[in-house]
Amino acid sequence: MPLSTVLAQFLASVHPYDTLSDGDLSGLAQVCTSVELAEGETVFDVGDAIAHLDIIVSGEVEIEDETHVQLSLLGPRNSFGERALLRGGPSQRKAVATQPTHLIRVPADVFHALIAAHPKVARFFDRRRPARVDAKDLTVLPVDQLMSRGPVTCTPDTPIRTAAQLMAQRHISSICVTAPDGFRGIVTVRDMNGKVVATGADSSAPVAQIMTPDPLTLPPHALGMDVLHMMMERSIGHVPIVEDGRLLGIVTQTDLTRFQAMSSADMVRRVAEARDAQAMARVTAEIPALLAQLVGTGTRHEVITRLITDIADTVTRCLLALAEDALGAPPVRYLWLACGSQGRREQTGVSDQDNCLILSDDVTDAHMPYFADLAKMVCDGLNTCGYVYCPGDMMATTPRWCQPLSVWRGYFEGWIAKPNPEAQMLASVMFDLRPIGGEASLFDDLQAETLAKAARNSIFTAHMVANSLKHAPPLGLLRGLATIRSGEHRNMLDLKHNGVVPIVDLGRVYALQGQLTEVNTRARIEAAQRTGGLSATGGADLLEAYDLIATMRLEHQAGQVKAGAAPDNYLSPATLSDFERSHLRDAFVVVKTMQSAVGAGKGALG
Missing domain, CATH: 1.20.120 (Four Helix Bundle (Hemerythrin (Met), subunit A))
Structure with a gap:
């Protein structure tokens, strides 16, 4: 068998080359070469010009950086060398065969021509972020990002009364009817009213008698706009999502309204209007759904986490206001700060709380109970809203983290002067501080002073590097x-x-x-x-x-x-x-x- 045929057969089993047509695959194989390496043989070194992409057929290749730290150990079907080819310039890594190794070598010009001519191959090697999609654009949003999954169902022989009770218990406006062989139909509140209540039909009869059999459905790859157009044209409020006869979900008018209304700005507004932590919690309970919606519409990760963190910031400030209303005006200036993921504006769907209080140096012992009560009210409220208590007690309710500015200045000076393991850990957390509510000027000088002192202390910097x-x-x-x-x-x-x-x-x-x-x-x-x-x-x-x-x-x-x-x-x-x-x-x-x-x-x- 010709070598090119053997190479083509192997490449056909490796992604992304398996996306090529037989003709393109054959053409690629004819310009590739087969290379055998002995154990310990260097493929390329740091500073070498890279003239090819290598694909491992058998054996093993170790990739090291310029300091001889192993980055990866690659086996069959892995490729290497593409980063240097794409960025240009010499290699920043070393590749060595750790055992007898067989490679397929793709010349640089062939590699570049390949990614230019084949979008799927280009996408495989392209690490740039996808373009952002408008989070509210139903014209591009797939239905599977919009539908409610796991809709409530019943069988065709379920009594009408039972189906109605189930709909009432679940506070839903429809129930889907399914059988072992697949989706059968749908019963809505309109059906219950028009076909049962208005006519006095027997409520013990099977639900199959009043269901809409074989209703209009859409597949999961349909677009949100398809749902909207179907609802408008046919005057229906429920569209089951079905594929190969199997019910996957349902989209209702309520889902569309909720989707178009749901935004971080709307949630911030509702938090600001809330009268207590329980009301805020009803809003923050929607954060996972907001995250799923934003991810589904292609919003960039740093935008998603910023929007989610903005909600946490608003919750915190509103809880501070409620605490001040209950306790009275603060006796001295204070600043509430967040650290951790909230401090960095990087909260996701899983977040605990990390916070502290910096107090004016005018504070006295007599004032401290006020701030202890304020911290407890805010931290308890955050926990109610789903920002659970920090397992390490990195919260303003811990006396150590509710102190005057001079004490905080001493904390940072001590951590920098004596960077033991605890100091490294605490400094790592506290370098992520961000003011949330109160007098922000209490932090300005402290941050600048701390950064300057830390940067000048080479021992502390070395410890922080090691900690990282x-x-x-x-x-x-x-x-x-x-x-x-x-x-x-x-x-x-x-x-x-x-x-x-x-x-x-x-x-x-x-x-x-x-x-x-x-x-x-x-x-x-x-x-x-x-x-x-x-x-x-x-x-x-x-x-x-x-x-x-x-x-x-x-x-x-x-x-x-x-x-x-x-x-x-x-x-x-x-x-x-x-x-x-x-x-x-x-x-x-x-x-x-x-x-x-x-x-x-x-x-x-x-």
Whole structure:
């Protein structure tokens, strides 16, 4: 069998080349070469010009950065070298065969021609963020992002009375009728009124007698506008979503109204109008649905988390106002600050509370009970609204975190002067402080002084760098990803602690080294690029990695919300396609590369 045929057969089993036509695949195989490497042979080194893309047929290739830190160990069907080809310039990595290895080599000009001619191949290697979609645009929104999943159903022989009772109990305006062979029909409140109540029909008769059989339906790939047009044209208020005879969900007029009305601005308004924490909680309970909607319409991750955090900020300020109404005017100036994900404006569907109080130095012991009561009212209210108490007591209700400005200044000076493990942990948290309510000027000088002192203390900076490397990206041998080995989340990836957190830590280090006042992670990386603390290419790579990991985390949470589950940060790699898994691995490799650069004192790695 000709070599080109053998290569074509192998490439046909590897994504994205499996998307090519037989003719294109054959043409590609004819211009590729087959390369055999001995154990220990170097494919390319740091600084080498890259003239080809390599695809592993058998064997194993280790990828190292310039400090000889292993980034990944690649096996069959993985490719490498594309980053240097796409960005131009010399390689920043070293590739070595760790055992006898067979490669398929794609020349650089062929690779570039391939991605230019084939959008699916280009998309596989393109790590840029997708364009944003208007979150309210029903013309482009798929129905499966809009429908209510798991609609209430009954069988055709269910008594009419039972179906009516079920609708009343669930506060719904329709019930779908299904049988083992699939979807049969629908019964609405209008049917109950017109066919039962108005005519005096027997309520013990089977619901099949009053249902609308074989009603108008739409498939899940239809658009929201299709639903709206069908409802307007046919004067119906319920559209079942059916595929291959199987009921997947339903869209009602209420769903459309809720979708078009739901926005972070509307939720902020309703929180501001709420009279107590319970009323606010009814609004914040909608945050998971808002997250799922925003993810489904392609909104960028940093916009989603900013909008969700804005709601938390409003809740906090309204709780502060309620506390002041109950306790009276504060005896001295104070400032409520958030840290953690709220401080960075990076809240998702899973958030606890992290906060503290800075008090004016005019405060006396007699004033402290007022602020203890204020802190308790606000923290209790946040917990009621779903922002659960911090497991580590990093809250204003803890006396240590409700102190005068001079004490806070002493805290930071002590942490910088003696960076023991506790100091590193606390400093990492407190470097993410952001004023929420009260007198913001209490923080201005403290932030500037602390950044200046921290940047000048090389020992403290070194400890903070070391602390930032404790969360490692989950790179391993199995398809390049290392999962949790035991416990409840065995065989899963922790997209928070091993995905987003390592980048958050890097962003904090860049802010410390450059005395940057930005708190948001993406803003810190961009500021580090602008000020020279991070090279343009290094920053671009890290931003791409961050975007991909953070987006995948939100997509995972949105999927759980749609399935009726509580969102978390644990993702099974088995649920990912080869495309997603490859890109996620590449993103983790970038993060590890940047960690290695920071650890080696090369923060401006290009």
